[in-house]
Amino acid sequence: MKICRHWGARSLYIMLIAAMGIFGNAATATPSSDGDLQLVIVLSRHGVRSPTAKPGALDVYASRPWPSWPVAPGYLTPHGKQLMAMMGSWYRAYYADAGLLPAKGCLDQASVYITADDEERTLESARGLLDGFDAHCSLDVHTSPKRGPDALFSHDFSNASDADRSLAAAAVLGRLGDDPARLAAVHASLLADMQAVLLGCTPGGCTAAQTAGKKVLMDQDSSVTSASGDGLIAIKSPMHNASTFAENFFLEYAEGMPMSDVAWGRITAVKLGQLLALHSSYSDISLRTPVLAKAYAGTLASRIAATLQQRAASKPVTGAIGQPGTKFIFLVGHDTNIETLGGLLDLHWMLSEQPVDPTFTGGALVFELRRIAKTGQYVVRAYYVSQSLEQMRHSMPLDLQHSPEQAPIFIPGCSQSTPGYDCPLERFSQLIEHVTSR
Incomplete structure (x- = not known):
């Protein structure tokens, strides 16, 4: 339960930040002369x-x-x-x-x-x-x-030992309550919003007909395992792709593309800020x-x-x-x-x-x-x-x-x-x- 409360509060904070205005004015900076x-x-x-x-x-x-x-x-x-x-x-x-x-x-x-x-x-x-x-x-x-x-x-990490990789996987699983699916579960609402943006449908209403021939985020398996080669761990989760998509929407926006091209014109600046919680939360688990x-x-x-x-x-x-x-x-x-x-x-x-x-x-x-x-x-x-x-x-x-x-x-x-x-x-x-x- 602690894990769920942590991630829920984190996402809620990010959405509140976005709701207050994604275009906040930059603060005027003055170099400190102390020291x-x-x-x-x-x-x-x-x-x-x-x-x-x-x-x-x-x-x-x-x-x-x-x-x-x-x-x-x-x-x-x-x-x-x-x-x-x-x-x-x-x-x-x-x-x-x-x-x-x-x-x-x-x-x-x-x-x-x-x-x-x-x-x-x-x-x-x-x-x-x-x-x-x-x-x-x-x-x-x-x-x-x-x-x-x-x-x-x-x-x-080509020389990492099996023990190193097992410890890395355990550390991530320990943050997820030993349940790889929990990361997506606590972000289900935002993932539904992302799915709606991807398919141009209403959140919760992306029917089989609308998704014919398309991959659906929540259909992806969730797992955390040791990796091989240059890697330490391998994380599978709907959050992985959702994180990438949120980052790509951000890049489209920061590049200055017309809003009709940013997520196909399906999001506002505030919604972009909310969806970026998917990227932030996944990075926190996979990198921090x-x-x-x-x-x-x-x-x-x-x-x-x-x-x-x-x-x-x-x-x-x-x-x-x-x-x-x-x-x-x-x-x-x-x-x-x-x-x-x-x-x-x-x-x-x-x-x-x-x-x-x-x-x-x-x-x-x-x-x-x-x-x-x-x-x-x-x-x-x-x-x-x-x-x-x-x-x-x-x-x-x-x-x-x-x-x-x-x-x-x-x-x-x-x-x-x-x-x-x-x-x-x-x-x-x-x-x-x-x-x-x-």
Whole structure:
């Protein structure tokens, strides 16, 4: 019963957020001057992309073909790159105002480091960020490989043991009351809404005649099992596909498609916000479960901690990203990287118009290293930042008066009750060591 109440409350909150208005105004951001800013690490998701499925592959779930996109499956769109450039320009203005960077002029290679996963959408997103952050200059975009010690964004579980995989499956099942079908059961109402959108019928009234030849969400089996090869677990659930469909509707909306093409004109902006609960809830189970989060994000967390330590010590630290004098680091990956790191550290955030713990395109988890002048102590602050749906859809310019939305994050086991939730660097490093070794 506790599981049901948890998921029901989570979905209800998300729907209330949407009902209050999916187009909430972005808050005006003002950089805090409390503490001498030393280093900023931005873990960003790539920008707006096309769906990863091949054209026609998902038509079996819908009464009409899905809309066409201007790029290949999974590629960054020109609109998505433009939005990343806007975010890059905002980061430059925001941290110039904070005194970390000069407002104009080219930045040197020693002060800025940017690396991306080696996929088209992440590499082009990194280049888009630089178009706004350091326009017409010569900063390099480094590529993170899929394998080896320098892999930041990818996960190789080919050497995982059967015990590792069994533990991962058990951890997920333990959150579901040992019943894989429960995840879909507690979201039955939203799944019915999704089914109605897909087939163009009334919720609860999608008859056999209407679904002839089409796959139906609730007809899919539910299971959680150990995986093989590069995987840890395999989750089957109506929520899996529903999560993908909700994400695709979001991408159509953020891309700026006519509303007649967003979910075939069958949803409003508010309904989109409600359906995104399906994606948020599935991601929470499949990515934020601690055992999985450690497997996916343990290396990334350790390297972020080493990077903060290196800047504070002003000398090389094993595993650190960039150089001791680096002031700004972009890590451009995927929503899975933000989700799993958030799950590993039990980080949570809310923005006014988005689902719980959003990881929208172009959004980022940001870590700041500051030195408190009075004590000489180094502290870490974290926040999540994202353009609003309105800003994304309409390519609204960003500046210090029209900022993306920000949410300061309390780091459990580390943050203090100070402005910005200061987390002492030494304690942050101990926390990372603890969660990656347990």
